[in-house]
Amino acid sequence: xxxxxxxxxxxxxxxxxxxxxxxxxxxxxxxxxxxxxxxxxxxxxxxxxxxxxxxxxxxxxxxxxxxxxxxxxxxxxxxxxxxxxxxxxxxxxxxxxxxxxxxxxxxxxxxxxxxxxxxxxxxxxxxxxxxxxxxxxxxxxxxxxxxxxxxx
Numbered sequence: 001x002x003x004x005x006x007x008x009x010x011x012x013x014x015x016x017x018x019x020x021x022x023x024x025x026x027x028x029x030x031x032x033x034x035x036x037x038x039x040x041x042x043x044x045x046x047x048x049x050x051x052x053x054x055x056x057x058x059x060x061x062x063x064x065x066x067x068x069x070x071x072x073x074x075x076x077x078x079x080x081x082x083x084x085x086x087x088x089x090x091x092x093x094x095x096x097x098x099x100x101x102x103x104x105x106x107x108x109x110x111x112x113x114x115x116x117x118x119x120x121x122x123x124x125x126x127x128x129x130x131x132x133x134x135x136x137x138x139x140x141x142x143x144x145x146x147x148x149x150x151x152x
């Protein structure tokens with residue numbers, strides 16, 4: 001699978017407007033462990049064989065973010081589609097969209113940028129997930145929920 005330019009649809013809740021952003025996939029989607037970068041999409045141990053999942057690796061829970069923050073992760077999802085939404089403290093959706101990740105051929109990295117608008121600092125939640133294409137049959141779809149501090 002080629003990871004060329006990806007498109008993410010971002011809906012602005014404040015004005016009801018939508019914008020199409022062009023984003024590039026993460027080349028090295030990992031984290032530092034003991035000074036060495038680890039690739040969270042590697043499948044040398046076979047853990048991701050025949051598994052559907054969506055794992056957001058950045059930002060980390062509790063991280064303070066500002067509008068335009070980057071999200072990275074690894075997935076293997078139905079038709080390589082990864083859904084996402086940023087939810088405010090009051091439950092309203094500040095932004096949402098989708099991007100591409102790994103699919104039937106195996107796990108693959110994803111990345112996207114989230115612009116949003118809040119007037120006060122608050123706890124919010126980033127949800128990155130796979131839609132349930134089976135209507136409840138089999139395992140539940142992959143989902144990562146990350147609590148974040150949203151800065152104005």
